[in-house]
Amino acid sequence: MIKNDLREAGFSAETRNPKQSKINIIWAIITMFMIIMTILFMYMLTYIIPMKNDTNIFVVIIDGIMESFSAIGYLIFLVLSVLLYLILKFIITTLFCYGKNNVKLKILEKKGIPICSCKEALKVWQTILVYCIPSVLIYILILLLCFVDSDYFVGFTMLLLFFAFYTSFDLTLVAYMLYIKFKEGIDYISIDYHIYEYTLFRKSYVRANKKAKKLLEKGVKL
Secondary structure: OOHHHHHHEEEEEEEEEHHHHHHHHHHHHHHHHHHHHHHHHHHHHHOOOOOOOOOOHHHHHHHHHHHHHOOHHHHHHHHHHHHHHHHHHHHHHHHOOOOOEEHHHEOOOOOOOOEEEEEOEEOHHHHHHHHHHHHHHHHHHHHHHHOOOOOHHHHHHHHHHHHHHHHHHHHHHHHHHHHHHHHOOOOOOEOOOOOOOEEEEEEEEHHHHHHHHHHHHHHEEE
């Protein structure tokens, strides 16, 4: 939703800048949790899912890339994973926006982290989908690659851990938004500078209760 449209419709707007130290602590906790859970998850799966070395198109492609580039091959997969992650976020965000030019891929200033920036305000559930769906899809993709060829299990597991670290930055935003949603009951949220600056939109009390206001003016006891 266009932010000016929300203001004209009577929504109150409040821009906030939470303390970076507080956000960094939450980020660190979520990152450690994701890494630990990923390691435990991979450890359990090695006993449940047998790793295959059968000759198939996926194994041939992976073997070809790894044998040609060695460690650079993993870097290529990592870059492609992050790029695909950003593209998915861009597509999903665009679906929820009114102005298609209000969504851009860029580098977060001062942080150097590639992000998908949106100038509009979205509902909380929309923002959660924007950040969670790409994370789950790419996580599953890398997870499957871990078990395609046992020769590269460790390498792809390391990629999975790095991706868990990368997405934890976005999942920190999701967790913080959910906290604000349940605590304050916001209607829309605009992510202005990722989690470090955002604008909350709420329905105006007066505009949302016109009927009650008219009854009070007539002297009717509510």
